[in-house]
Amino acid sequence: MSQPNPSTTPFKAEQTFLAYNQTQAKAYVHGRPDYDRKLYDAVLQYHTSTNGQTDTVVDLGCGPGNVARALAPHFTHALGLDPSPGMVESARAQGGVSATSEPIRYELSTAEDFGCHLSPPVADHSVDLIVAANAAHWFDMDRFWATAARVLKPGGSVIVWTTGELRCHPDMPNCAAIQTALDHMQNTELMPYFNPGNILVRTRYAGLVLPWQLETPVPEFDQKTFVHRNWDVGEGFDNELPEVDLDRYETIMDTASMVTRWREAHPEKVGTEEDYVRRCRRTIERLLNEAGVEKGQEKIKGVMQGAMLILKRV
Template sequence: MSSSTITHPAEKTFTSYGQKQGNDYAQARPDYHPIIYETILHHHRDSGGLLDTIIDIGCGPGNVARRFSPHFNHAIGLDPSEGMIAAALSLGGRTSISENIRYEVSTAEDLGRNLQQPIQDASVDLITAANAAHWFDMARFWHSAARVLKPGGSVALWAGGRSRIHPSVPGADSLQNTLDEIEEKHLRPFFEPGNLLTRSRYIDLPLPWTLEKPVPEFDESTFLRKDWDVAESFYSFQQELDMDTCEKIWETASPVTRWRQAHPAAVGTEKDVVKMFRRAIENHLNKQGVEKGKETIKGTIDGVDIIGRVINVEA
């Protein structure tokens, strides 16, 4: 099946988050490595992009919008979840001219068109979407992106792929196999097509020229794809993580949320899928001689950046 014909159901897990879940998500999710932000800004500026207005789509509680906003005069975070936007508003953020980040409830497909203060055509310099594009109706998104971007404006989409145990962990391969078995048995039934797109590092993500009705404002030659391997740093954390921190990170994964919704009586018990992952790691490390209660683990995640720009818009 070609990428132009892939369709995905609307994301319903994060969209249903309340403000508390959004705040928990903001605290638990690790930030992306600084080089991710630097790569995007460098490519945008080198291709003639300006630093006036940025929109972060699927912004959640605003983590990425707050990282980019000091480089721009105006920053807007859009998310279809009212709870996520409430969390983002509570956490705030400022731009390079001390202006507050504007957070609004809107989908990637509408891209602010139906807001009380709509996003104007040809008004945006950079559109970003971090770990979110796999939930978009990409055909509608690309047309909306072309509408709001200025000539020379850019769009940057990126996502983390596979989580792996770092090779430096004793018995890493054996432990990885155990965790993979837990995921396959318990979480795989709760994967959505979007989750699979991240695992393949967006290899089948529909791009403007692969659509049934291509978006001519984008030219394939302007696009950069950067793959980050597991040996590189896609997220900012470098240190080993304790088990409580690991649990908080796992709890932000959408398949885990859906598993828990299907097994409410198991949440927080030893039958919780998060506890299954934790106990597997603890048991493995204990056998390696690590004292109980002092288990820590180091992991690594691969990922991908896809960055392109509008070149065919009449000013």
């Protein structure tokens, strides 16, 4: 099946997470593993080692706020922005404070508007670090880069990262057969519910539009210092244990936006044995049992890869 090219597909705002209520946001928190401390350390090390200051950090597409809470203790001020009311409510409920014990501020805003409507608004040249975790593939990059250049201080950083696909670990019993079966189900059933943002995640942001690639380039970002780092097996991208039971596998899969869209198209199958995620689980169970794993003892050992893009404002 042909796949859209994110760099040439007209921007369409993401609607799945935008429509999340607080209950769905709580389920998202439970289903998504946080990032490994090594990843947060890499963000801070790069930003500060390239003369980035530590006054203000802004987490775009902050969701329930885990990234803002991890980075806030290293900054004087911290702001989380998300266009989903349910996500912002969830983030506010969990709170968090900065290095000066100032509460993290969570507000409704798109990445492109960047809090321009807030009181007070985010001022020009006031932000030291902009981060976006598993969110930049939903941004209108044509508008985002110009906004980022406006709000960042000279020497400020934009650091965005994404997971790739969750793959079966080679040590898992019947790994090849399980991966082949899951790939077939995804390609034949789930692919119609992928959008360009999901494709960007699959390619680990290989096609994310950068400021110098725009029809009208944004010259404030230095292409010479651009870094695209891939995170591979064993490098500490997220802190999920490498082996989880299949109940946990289902909760992780439940948070995928394309799964949400599949369920919206098949409401009569949600929560039944015909649910897409449940059928993935049964396939894994069957193939593990064929490899000698006892019923009730099935676990999946996954490999989560990722990528990080780092840009500096001149």
